[in-house]
Amino acid sequence: MVRTSIVLASLATTVQAGVPLETTATRYKGQSVIRVSARDERAIRLLDALSGDRWSCGGLGVNNSVDYRVPASDLDGIRVAGVQFEIVIPDLQVVIDRERDETRLADRAGWSFASFPDAATTSLFIDDLVSSYPDFATRLSFGTSIEGREIYGIRMTSPAAPAAGSNRKPVIVINALQHAREWITLTTSLYIAQQLLQRYSMDAVIKRILDQYELVVIPIVNPDGFNITWGPDRYWRKNARRVTTQQILAGVDLNRNWSVGWGLNNGSSPSYTNDTYRGTAPFSEPETRALRDYMVTIPKLVAHVDIHSYASDILRPWSYQWQTPPAYPALMRIGSAMATEVKKLTGLNYAVGGPEILYLSSGTAPDWSYGTAGCISYTIEMNNASGGGFSPPASSIVASGIQGLIAVRTLVDSLCRSDFNYDNVVDDADFALFVGAYDVLLSNEGDLTGDGMTDDSDFSLFVQAYDKLTCP
Numbered sequence: 001m002v003r004t005s006i007v008l009a010s011l012a013t014t015v016q017a018g019v020p021l022e023t024t025a026t027r028y029k030g031q032s033v034i035r036v037s038a039r040d041e042r043a044i045r046l047l048d049a050l051s052g053d054r055w056s057c058g059g060l061g062v063n064n065s066v067d068y069r070v071p072a073s074d075l076d077g078i079r080v081a082g083v084q085f086e087i088v089i090p091d092l093q094v095v096i097d098r099e100r101d102e103t104r105l106a107d108r109a110g111w112s113f114a115s116f117p118d119a120a121t122t123s124l125f126i127d128d129l130v131s132s133y134p135d136f137a138t139r140l141s142f143g144t145s146i147e148g149r150e151i152y153g154i155r156m157t158s159p160a161a162p163a164a165g166s167n168r169k170p171v172i173v174i175n176a177l178q179h180a181r182e183w184i185t186l187t188t189s190l191y192i193a194q195q196l197l198q199r200y201s202m203d204a205v206i207k208r209i210l211d212q213y214e215l216v217v218i219p220i221v222n223p224d225g226f227n228i229t230w231g232p233d234r235y236w237r238k239n240a241r242r243v244t245t246q247q248i249l250a251g252v253d254l255n256r257n258w259s260v261g262w263g264l265n266n267g268s269s270p271s272y273t274n275d276t277y278r279g280t281a282p283f284s285e286p287e288t289r290a291l292r293d294y295m296v297t298i299p300k301l302v303a304h305v306d307i308h309s310y311a312s313d314i315l316r317p318w319s320y321q322w323q324t325p326p327a328y329p330a331l332m333r334i335g336s337a338m339a340t341e342v343k344k345l346t347g348l349n350y351a352v353g354g355p356e357i358l359y360l361s362s363g364t365a366p367d368w369s370y371g372t373a374g375c376i377s378y379t380i381e382m383n384n385a386s387g388g389g390f391s392p393p394a395s396s397i398v399a400s401g402i403q404g405l406i407a408v409r410t411l412v413d414s415l416c417r418s419d420f421n422y423d424n425v426v427d428d429a430d431f432a433l434f435v436g437a438y439d440v441l442l443s444n445e446g447d448l449t450g451d452g453m454t455d456d457s458d459f460s461l462f463v464q465a466y467d468k469l470t471c472p
């Protein structure tokens, strides 16, 4: 805690003065990232107090682990205190230097996933996509951040008309970079957008997705925080909220500022020195308000994905409480389908679950979209298979993009399977198709449970879905 406030206090003076005394280059000198077992509660307590900078909490199943950034000079002391750990990044400076070289050498004109894009490159990339696919894509603007930066996105759908009787297709929202330092989430969202447009004419599932739905990708929810990560502090997580009469740069964790479950101490912090500071009220921040105000205008929001890094998880609501939500069976079915498909095509493991595989977080975006719009929602935590923590090598950008694309493609393809004729409503026409498949063991047409046959359990799922679109 003491250490955290010293760091934050110095950050405040540096950023405020406009002449950074401390920069990414000096701030992370002599730092390491270590990994401890999530089951070692004593280690977690000690490192929470000592480090104040938890990088990731994840790993898979029994190997659940937590990563912390700590000064290398503390490692001996931590060892003497009896804590067992693995060093995942011995010298953060080496990682920062490698990343700086990669970004410095990057080709920004005609950017195409070979490096991490900055804010201007990202915006240009979206504009280029819109002008390359004018019949499919439009740029949307949702509002501005505390420091006046635009929060924008790209809406994609094919020219195919919405289902008869409806004037708008159902919408899926995918956002990245609520947390400023999670650069891989930004590139993953851009890759998803680009590939959906590029593959429309080659991939039958993507064609159906863009014919039937609107997909909205919002690459940078936290533009001020992103700006800080390109300047004085590469590993800044929150937004740029300033507090007190001294205008200290405190920052609100945007993924603790949404209203559902907001304010619980078990899962967010009331203290502005903390990395999970939730702000003074739900939606106190213009960035979360911008997204909310857009999302509430969507008549049929059917799914929402909030991309993070780097625990390698597909997380369902609730994240603020242990109790499972009413849509638990559908959320697990679709989440498992996503993880299975990613595993099949890339060999990589994503764990599927709720707070039991990560931790409790209160006031998160997916809890809000599920809790208020009732849509299927997930947090996807990308993995860190190539190392580097929040600074993975640029060579992993496409690999992560592919995982994100597979996950989203599978999610949308798994939505509302009771809508057999894909006309966006589950009605008598679908019932006729369901009856045709009933008891036909070899048909998986009506097999909603995925047990290999169409039977009474599928019928009960069908009944729940009747007249709805967001359905099991």
Ligand code: 0X9
Pocket: 055, 056, 057, 179, 255, 308, 309, 310, 311, 315, 316, 318, 319, 320, 354, 355, 358, 359, 360, 361, 364, 379, 381
């Ligand atoms: O803590 C968060 O906001 C997310 N993890 S991160 O390391 N990227 O900060 C996880 C949000 C979802 N949380 C739960 N389902 N508990």
Ligand code: ZN
Pocket: 179, 182, 307, 308, 309
């Ligand atoms: Zn995050």
